[in-house]
Ligand code: ADP
């Protein structure tokens with residue numbers, strides 16, 4: 001009996017942490033998430049207090065000082081009895097306690113690992129085996145991109161080169177382009193060399209090479225690939241030296257019929273501060289977009305995700321999630337994690353109102369947990385101007401609308417006071433902020449285009465630090 005209870009409790013801890021992590025993931029940048037949360041786990045959660053273990057003292061200090069609020073909020077949104085979170089270094093508990101936990105935890109290890117399959121990246125290719133084409137659900141919203149990808153698998157380097165995939169956040173770009181890489185490896189018995197990088201990694205490599213006078217290393221590392229996959233290329237915007245290097249890499253590969261695959265959150269023409277010659281290279285191959293999944297596709301994806309993790313939810317619950325969340329598959333996954341956790345914990349099927357509550361928690365949180373800076377940067381990036389101009393004093397006409405949107409969002413999503421808002425955007429007088437907010441509210445009623453802008457900006461907010 002004692003053992004049994006313990007086992008149930010441990011399952012819950014893992015499920016709870018898994019659900020909390022998928023919340024946390026929506027609120028911190030991906031590199032930070034991977035760096036700081038990869039070897040974390042939840043050791044205890046009772047009497048209102050949760051205990052989180054981090055792999056070393058540095059991680060513990062850092063996570064505790066930087067992410068405490070987010071962690072507490074994420075745990076509380078699932079287990080609202082929790083009032084406090086404490087942190088320990090993994091292994092600092094007594095050896096006996098650890099080995100007992102280890103034994104009990106053994107079969108859970110794999111499951112927890114699923115959250116961090118992100119980490120099981122092949123060091124040579126940069127590919128993560130969890131992204132396969134078989135687990136990629138195809139429907140009309142991504143059909144074009146998928147068939148182009150399939151064609152590239154069958155005609156590496158010769159059919160569509162480059163292949164340029166674009167689409168919004170959380171819609172499957174990374175999954176698809178990594179799936180292509182994995183599939184090419186598989187079919188060729190690993191004979192075709194694939195290299196996957198994010199554009200940030202590429203940029204960092206270039207900077208490193210310049211600093212250490214090792215330009216040749218970079219050249220040979222990138223130019224020896226048979227297939228080069230670069231994710232989120234939009235981040236090269238404005239990085240001139242990196243663009244220059246990428247241009248030469250691109251040409252060297254292209255001339256030798258090596259395959260290049262690129263993803264971006266927008267089409268080449270819409271990437272700000274991208275050199276013309278790169279833009280025209282990108283446009284010289286196949287461009288395919290991934291749009292938003294239609295309802296049936298969202299249901300199919302949700303069911304696939306549940307099946308992959310051996311969980312199940314009532315059809316009407318899946319249906320509700322699919323109806324509510326329309327633009328971000330990653331968010332759908334986060335909600336499913338929370339729902340499954342809830343169902344396991346309370347050992348009964350979820351009802352509609354609980355489900356509604358969990359859905360709105362996840363979807364609202366994405367925008368309302370943002371910082372003022374994230375909002376300013378998201379608005380600036382949307383209008384392709386600099387954040388400083390958004391909050392600066394210039395009266396130039398092009399800054400008026402972005403500035404008003406910033407003031408509106410600071411009020412609407414963060415509920416900031418008018419004087420705070422005014423000082424954020426470099427105004428002395430808080431009546432400006434009141435005026436801007438009221439004007440936006442009125443304009444929004446009349447102008448659907450403005451509403452769409454606001455939605456797009458809100459969806460982008462979490463991409464910024
Ligand atoms: P993006 O790179 O466009 O931001 P990702 O590729 O990271 O999006 O996808 C977000 C999540 O949604 C991933 O966990 C991915 O597996 C899942 N996903 C996206 N599209 C699909 C799909 N068509 N079928 C199955 N899972 C998908």
Ligand code: MG
Nearest residue numbers: 173174175231
């Ligand atoms: Mg991605």
